[in-house]
Amino acid sequence: MIPLVVSDIQDDEIETVVALWQDCGLTRPWNNPYNDIAFARSQPNSTVLVARLEDGGPIVAAAMAGHDGHRGWTYYLSVAPDHQSAGLGKAMMKAVEEWHLAQGIWKSQLMVRTGNEKVISFYETLGYNVSATQLLERWIDSSKRGDV
Template sequence: MSTLSSGGPLSPVLAAAPAADGEFVEVTDADVDQVVELWRACGLTRPWNDPHVDIAEARAGDTSTVLVARADGRVAASAMAGHDGHRGWLYYVAVAPGLQSSGLGRAAVVAAEAWLVARGARKIQLMVRTTNTDVLGFYERLGYTDQECTVLGRWVDSD
């Protein structure tokens, strides 16, 4: 397992012990229910996306992951990162409501960016729901700007 520290320049290091509070590590089986609870507390889940499936799919390959940090032994922050071969993407950046504005959100983004850059990403993007205007200032302070594009999508039946 590799860890990414939330302080200073980030680089993968081998974990000799459980991650200290505030260190971002790849999610474990034991973390999954806490991560889903965090995402729900932050209003990030939607009925049409099963968060357990999203986590499982992110963990299934080498091009995506879910990073978590703990506070007082519980998952306190997360960021899902994925590299599509061209760009890196951030999803599910979340900080426990009582710990927001503590620097953990910035640390989550920096850890996920480091994970993506280590895998060749030269540009990192994210999507913000139009209803989540409160978070736009946070991302702007981290250097993210409107890319002046429209995201289109369609569900594909798995049958």
């Protein structure tokens, strides 16, 4: 496993992480990434993790980790395009799982958007299974509604 230096995001790292998410195609018009980062940081059960290959080096991976009091969730997993396919995604997911375990969570879940099914093989390599459940959703604040 590639050793990563992982830490909670700091104020001066937000722009870099948003750019990383944009480079990785993870942002959507209805998800303002600045708001998403601020909200995750404001809650005790969520964070945004950033990873470097060495102390003080550039951020090469990031993910939002959280839990809902029952299951752990991962969002915005991203590896800098010029560092992909080198084991960093696997190491970053390990860091997220360790964060979940430290919170007392024993099952991690995540969602893969329609159109990004190619990453399912990546998660299967890490031991994730496609869940035999259906995800239902409703915009309970319709002012935030996006085209889904």
